[in-house]
Amino acid sequence: MALIVQKFGGTSVGTVDRIENVADRIGKFRNNGDDVVVVVSAMSGETNRLIELAHSIDEKPEAREYDVLLSTGEQVTIALLSMALNKRGIPARSYTGTQVHILTDSTHNKARILSIEEKKMRSDLQQGRVIVVAGFQGVDEHGNITTLGRGGSDTTAVALAAALKADECQIYTDVDGVYTTDPRVVPEARRLDKITFEEMLEMASLGSKVLQIRAVEFAGKYNVPLRVLSSFDEPYFGGEENDGSNGTLITYEEDEMEQALISGIAFNRDEAKLTILGVPDKPGVAYSILGPIGDSNVEIDMIIQNIGADGTTDFTFTVHRNDFSKAKEVLSKVAEELGAREVVGDDKIVKISLVGVGMRSHAGIASKMFKALAEETININMISTSEIKISVVVDEKYLELGVRTLHSAFGLEENA
Numbered sequence: 001m002a003l004i005v006q007k008f009g010g011t012s013v014g015t016v017d018r019i020e021n022v023a024d025r026i027g028k029f030r031n032n033g034d035d036v037v038v039v040v041s042a043m044s045g046e047t048n049r050l051i052e053l054a055h056s057i058d059e060k061p062e063a064r065e066y067d068v069l070l071s072t073g074e075q076v077t078i079a080l081l082s083m084a085l086n087k088r089g090i091p092a093r094s095y096t097g098t099q100v101h102i103l104t105d106s107t108h109n110k111a112r113i114l115s116i117e118e119k120k121m122r123s124d125l126q127q128g129r130v131i132v133v134a135g136f137q138g139v140d141e142h143g144n145i146t147t148l149g150r151g152g153s154d155t156t157a158v159a160l161a162a163a164l165k166a167d168e169c170q171i172y173t174d175v176d177g178v179y180t181t182d183p184r185v186v187p188e189a190r191r192l193d194k195i196t197f198e199e200m201l202e203m204a205s206l207g208s209k210v211l212q213i214r215a216v217e218f219a220g221k222y223n224v225p226l227r228v229l230s231s232f233d234e235p236y237f238g239g240e241e242n243d244g245s246n247g248t249l250i251t252y253e254e255d256e257m258e259q260a261l262i263s264g265i266a267f268n269r270d271e272a273k274l275t276i277l278g279v280p281d282k283p284g285v286a287y288s289i290l291g292p293i294g295d296s297n298v299e300i301d302m303i304i305q306n307i308g309a310d311g312t313t314d315f316t317f318t319v320h321r322n323d324f325s326k327a328k329e330v331l332s333k334v335a336e337e338l339g340a341r342e343v344v345g346d347d348k349i350v351k352i353s354l355v356g357v358g359m360r361s362h363a364g365i366a367s368k369m370f371k372a373l374a375e376e377t378i379n380i381n382m383i384s385t386s387e388i389k390i391s392v393v394v395d396e397k398y399l400e401l402g403v404r405t406l407h408s409a410f411g412l413e414e415n416a
């Protein structure tokens with residue numbers, strides 16, 4: 001008998017029929033003798049619908065009220081799923097984030113979980129109930145509802161698994177695991193039986209939306225056994241089958257894995273870049289440009305400073321596409337103050353990244369990557385590297401071609 005936290009994403013609870021299927025699946029785990037804590041997302045499309053509603057009232061809605069609105073999506077699914085379970089004779093209780101006291105900080109729209117009260121859940125479990133918790137939401141110390149950022153139900157699930165010391169946290173979604181890249185872009189992408197925590201963290205941070213990055217961070221910090229599975233396959237009760245039903249295990253023991261050179265390709269469509277041209281090339285200039293951007297709460301990703309000429313230099317950096325106009329406004333003010341020549345921007349760019357811990361010990365990966373892109377006449381705008389990843393920024397029209405080209409150049413469709 002195990003204690004399992006199971007999270008079902010939007011598509012998996014997207015219709016009443018699918019909710020009934022999820023209830024059947026949970027029933028099978030109960031029959032297997034397992035205790036189950038369930039986390040659900042809003043029905044697919046619902047969070048987007050709520051965001052549109054908010055923006056139809058106010059382009060920049062107040063953050064507190066935005067969270068009150070967005071959190072309603074998950075409240076619908078916990079109630080429907082609990083009804084479906086109870087109808088089957090499986091005792092279940094739904095709880096909002098506030099009710100199980102998922103305490104967060106007060107950063108509305110991207111709050112961080114601080115603690116979870118497990119007492120009530122333990123007592124429900126002892127009484128043989130399935131607990132159904134609303135993902136993506138919490139409550140701050142003042143009793144305000146908060147949300148955890150898009151994809152945040154993954155983080156709720158991992159945090160609950162950590163708090164309850166669950167045997168496994170299972171993330172059920174609409175694909176049967178983590179692939180070498182998004183299988184919707186490259187149909188030849190290969191499911192990974194296991195991926196190291198470090199690589200999963202890098203994939204998530206570079207745009208692979210299959211797991212929210214905070215969920216991966218949380219899992220790493222508390223060593224939560226984490227598995228990504230399909231909600232449409234036959235249930236997996238453990239064992240070694242590797243027939244796909246076992247999904248992808250995020251493993252923390254890197255030694256046990258034969259390390260692939262490249263484990264996957266991540267991409268991010270939410271990118272924009274800004275360039276300030278002709279700023280004085282003197283000490284402190286980076287700070288006077290990037291300081292005000294940071295002060296306006298815009299996160300900067302890649303940064304390039306050109307080698308100066310004629311006493312001036314250029315800076316280019318990338319930001320989230322949603323922050324593009326705000327960052328451009330701030331940068332234009334800075335440009336005036338510094339006497340810069342011009343500010344230019346482009347919000348039609350994407351970032352494509354190769355990820356692999358095996359890269360550490362191999363030279364020549366970057367040149368192979370650049371050659372493959374050059375052969376498809378894909379122009380690289382920016383490059384950034386770390387020990388286990390290489391990222392390039394390219395025009396968004398090259399996203400699919402770029403990802404497919406790299407996937408085949410590195411032979412990722414073949415069995416490692």
Ligand code: ADP
Binds near residue numbers: 010183
């Ligand atoms: P959910 O609603 O269940 O949380 P998401 O849409 O957030 O589902 O995440 C699942 C999606 O992630 C898949 O449908 C797939 O298109 C996408 N995805 C991106 N990168 C990968 C990858 N490397 N492996 C698997 N899926 C990926």
Ligand code: ASP
Binds near residue numbers: 009041135152153
């Ligand atoms: N419903 C939220 C979203 O769409 C949270 C989640 O699904 O994880 O982002």
Ligand code: MG
Binds near residue numbers: 009151154209211212
């Ligand atoms: Mg998700």
